[in-house]
Amino acid sequence: MSNWIGAHLWLILAVPLAGSLVILSLTNSRRTAAAALAIVGQVLAFVLSLGAFLPTLQAPGYRVFTNFTWFTFGEQTLRLGFLLDPLTAVMLVMITLVSLCIFVFSVGYMASDKNFTRFFAYLSFFSAAMLGVVLANSLLLLFVCWELVGLASYLLIGFWIKRPSAAAAAKKAFIITRIGDLGFFLGMLWLYGQSGTLLFYDGGNGALESHGLLSLGASATFIALLLFCGAVGKSGQFPLHVWLPDAMEGPTPVSALIHAATMVAAGIFLVARVYPLFSLGAIAGVTPSLTVVVWIGVVTALISALIALAQWDIKRILAYSTVSQLGLMMVSLGVGGVVAGIMHLLAHGFFKALLFLGSGSVIHGCHEEQDIRKMGGLRGRMPVTFLTYAIGMMALSGVPLFFSGAWTKEEILHATLQWPVSRAPHFLMLAGVVLTALYMTRQMIYVFFGHPRGSAEHAHESPPVMTAPLIVLAVCVIAFSVMLTPAWPWLFRYLAGATASFAFSQLIQPGLFIALALVVLGIALGVLIYRRPGELDPMEQSLPALFRFLQHGMWLDELYDRTVLAFARGAARTSDWLDRYFWDGLVRGFGALGSSLGSFTKGFDERAINAGANDAAAAARDLGGLISRRHSGQIQTYLGVVAVGMLALLLLYAWLT
Numbered sequence: 001m002s003n004w005i006g007a008h009l010w011l012i013l014a015v016p017l018a019g020s021l022v023i024l025s026l027t028n029s030r031r032t033a034a035a036a037l038a039i040v041g042q043v044l045a046f047v048l049s050l051g052a053f054l055p056t057l058q059a060p061g062y063r064v065f066t067n068f069t070w071f072t073f074g075e076q077t078l079r080l081g082f083l084l085d086p087l088t089a090v091m092l093v094m095i096t097l098v099s100l101c102i103f104v105f106s107v108g109y110m111a112s113d114k115n116f117t118r119f120f121a122y123l124s125f126f127s128a129a130m131l132g133v134v135l136a137n138s139l140l141l142l143f144v145c146w147e148l149v150g151l152a153s154y155l156l157i158g159f160w161i162k163r164p165s166a167a168a169a170a171k172k173a174f175i176i177t178r179i180g181d182l183g184f185f186l187g188m189l190w191l192y193g194q195s196g197t198l199l200f201y202d203g204g205n206g207a208l209e210s211h212g213l214l215s216l217g218a219s220a221t222f223i224a225l226l227l228f229c230g231a232v233g234k235s236g237q238f239p240l241h242v243w244l245p246d247a248m249e250g251p252t253p254v255s256a257l258i259h260a261a262t263m264v265a266a267g268i269f270l271v272a273r274v275y276p277l278f279s280l281g282a283i284a285g286v287t288p289s290l291t292v293v294v295w296i297g298v299v300t301a302l303i304s305a306l307i308a309l310a311q312w313d314i315k316r317i318l319a320y321s322t323v324s325q326l327g328l329m330m331v332s333l334g335v336g337g338v339v340a341g342i343m344h345l346l347a348h349g350f351f352k353a354l355l356f357l358g359s360g361s362v363i364h365g366c367h368e369e370q371d372i373r374k375m376g377g378l379r380g381r382m383p384v385t386f387l388t389y390a391i392g393m394m395a396l397s398g399v400p401l402f403f404s405g406a407w408t409k410e411e412i413l414h415a416t417l418q419w420p421v422s423r424a425p426h427f428l429m430l431a432g433v434v435l436t437a438l439y440m441t442r443q444m445i446y447v448f449f450g451h452p453r454g455s456a457e458h459a460h461e462s463p464p465v466m467t468a469p470l471i472v473l474a475v476c477v478i479a480f481s482v483m484l485t486p487a488w489p490w491l492f493r494y495l496a497g498a499t500a501s502f503a504f505s506q507l508i509q510p511g512l513f514i515a516l517a518l519v520v521l522g523i524a525l526g527v528l529i530y531r532r533p534g535e536l537d538p539m540e541q542s543l544p545a546l547f548r549f550l551q552h553g554m555w556l557d558e559l560y561d562r563t564v565l566a567f568a569r570g571a572a573r574t575s576d577w578l579d580r581y582f583w584d585g586l587v588r589g590f591g592a593l594g595s596s597l598g599s600f601t602k603g604f605d606e607r608a609i610n611a612g613a614n615d616a617a618a619a620a621r622d623l624g625g626l627i628s629r630r631h632s633g634q635i636q637t638y639l640g641v642v643a644v645g646m647l648a649l650l651l652l653y654a655w656l657t
Contacts (some may be wrong), residue, residue: 005052006064009082012092013131013145016041020124023117031116035107038120042100043129049092056089061497065137065201081137082197083124085274086431087342091134091265094346098260098353099127106253108279108465109364119159119251126257127154133266138200139207139274139655141626146184146234146266150177153263157250169249176243180233187226191277193218200273210278220280224289227274228296235267236323239298242557245324248315252360255315259322260353268329268345275338283501284420285336291421295399296332298425303554305435309442310539310550313370317443321396321436322352328412328432331425335438337415339495343484344408346491349376349623350480352403353393354473358389361462361470363445366455371536372446381459388446389468393444395477397437397523400516404477407484409433410515430518438523438529445526446533 019041023034047323056062067081103123110116110379129152158170169569192198195212197205205211216223231237236244244264248255258264271278271293276287304324311317325348363370365382379386395403398410413433416426437649450458483491493499529538549555 005048005055005082007066009052009066009084012045012052013128013135015044015048015128016124016131017128020121020128022075023121023124026117028114028117034120035103038124039100039103039107041124042096042103045127045131046093046096046100046445049089049096050089052084053089053093056084057494060493060499062086063201065139067199067202070562078103078140079138079197079202080141081202082135083137083200084135085590086497087269088134090342090346090491090495091269092131094349095130095134097126099123099257099611101473102253102256102260102353102357104468105256105360105466106251108359108463109253110251113251115159119156122152122155122159123257125254126263130263133270137200139191140143141202141272142270143188146230147181148272149263149266150181150234153177153247153351155257156254156257159250159254166249169243173247176240177233179429179542180229180231180240180561183226183229184231187223187229190219190223191216194223202329204504208274213276213280216277216280220277221287221289224274224278224280224287227277227484228271228289228293228358230294231267231270231330233267234270235264235326235330236300237267237296237327238303239556240252241300241304241552242321242560243381245316245319245553248313248319252315252363255319256353256356256360257320259356260349264322264326265345265349268448269343271330271333271507272338272342275333278333279336286419286421289332290336292334292372292576293330294334294419294421294425297327297332297334298326299327299426301327301331302428302431302435305432305439307550307553308439309435310537310547311550312372314362314372314375314443314447315356315370317372317439318352318355318359321355321439324432324436325352325396328409328429330428331612332415335415335419335425337412339492340408340411340415342495343404343491344412347404347408347477347480347484350473350476351392351403353387354392354470354477355396356465357470357473358385358392361385361466362389362459363468364462365459367458369455371454373445373533375452375456375459376450376451376533377446377448378456381452381456382461382475384461384467385470388467389448390444391474391477393440397440398433398515398519400512400519402478402481404481404484406512406515406519407481407486410512413515430514433515433518434522434525436635437519441523441526442530445530446472450533476600539641545553 016038026034051403055064063083063085065081065083067079070078070080072078103120106123108117110119113119128151129145129148133142133149136145138144154170156176157173158166160166161170188198190241191207194574195207195215197207197208197212201206207213213220233240247258250258260431263287278293279285279287281287282290301324302321306328308317308320309322311320323343329341329344329348332338332344362375362378362385365378365385366375369375382464391403393404398406400406400410413426413429414628416429417423417426487647541552
């Protein structure tokens, strides 16, 4: 089985891709067939992912890859490949399982949408593209699938294209992520130029193996930073994070898919995959590229957590939460906690999908209302949604013991404490834990507690097709914590390529009490500040300027609009002016000069050269006519002319003598 799945890894992405193509050929009336094809395709991908996961349990450090030639140009051969190792295996299982829950949820959420069929085609295409990113053993194949993920996200974010805000959000996401992808592409070219290959593993000659890494030398830092540009764009890191909150304009299942299982995870996965490149030449685990990763992650995590405190849209709060958690993962990768960062990525995939789908259930139950000020009291009207959402909230906040987020955050905080460069990231991430618990408590109180307000007065529980995925994800969140507990660090050891053993004494650690204290502090502050939810936020009442600053995303969009975009618009206007008046005038001037020279040469040709030639020809013609008239053809006339001529010559001779 292991040999077969290793040679047929491409089937995992081919199944949803084929489903997407088939669904696109269906008419809008074939709704049941479209949903069935998408869900069955995802089930098959999940089963194949489990089949790929099982062989990786055989031995620590399991790795199988299959490479093949794509095309040859000159003496160069470009090769692609598929890779299976523990990192790939766990990502496959998480992506397919979470995506399957989202697909099922979408059946109920999108039931009344007239483009239901096309929506499921896009979902399947999205899933296939992300699975390609995870399976790639070539940076080129990863980049191709990476761009397909970007295309799919553009289609899904702008799915309700008739809404101007959705169309703008889709364009914004596509363009901003392309900025990062340009750096990614340049880094890929540089890597190929230095190492001669884009394969990760190739029997010792891959770019991440000893031979390839030794060929990079000092350029490794610059290549790593260029590749990191792609991760910054795709995973919503500062300063390219501004597209991610606007992506909420798409349907809620799209938000769950982007934020939990696919797109934003790609940047974290990329850094983890090429980590040997980032850590090349490290001294005490520190390199310039990893230091940049740390501080970008710190800034992203903190500013996003602060901005989330002042948002009213239920989905935008979760969006900024995602940006903050991605920043935390980047910090973990940068300080050397690669396994901790991937564990948090996996845990985040489950509880963030649960939260987004829960928000979709709330929006559906409140008749498409997204403003948390117009909710309240939903715990009684939507009990299943409330219970599952509370589980997701506690996992995200880091409540210890039964919720997966607590263990992964504790591992990350432990990793930041060991960073030799500075303790600042550790303490700043401690503040981030408090802020996370605070803004999630604020959201819970506004949505589920207090008295019903606005649309919440007529709210209802979502149908079973929507609540069932919530229950499955809630169970996964709690069950996943068993794999993360320090008492049995199976997942940690599995990802690190080692064996795990049960040690109950490891369950109680100092970091656990610190995390518990911070979470309790954040929740307590949330209850104290927001115990009486109303139209005005307490921060808005006491610190209105600060609240507006955070509510508008620290004015970063406005800053970009008045700097980068203003420069771009100015450059465009300048180029337009130069094109219209300078270059066009220059071309017209040369054209006029050429036209004048043409007119002059035409006149000279017609009046001088042609006229002279015509006159000479006319004279020759007249002379010829005169001479021709003298040729009568009579011999006596010719003899008479000769006689006259001879007589003239004799007279001339006599006169001269």
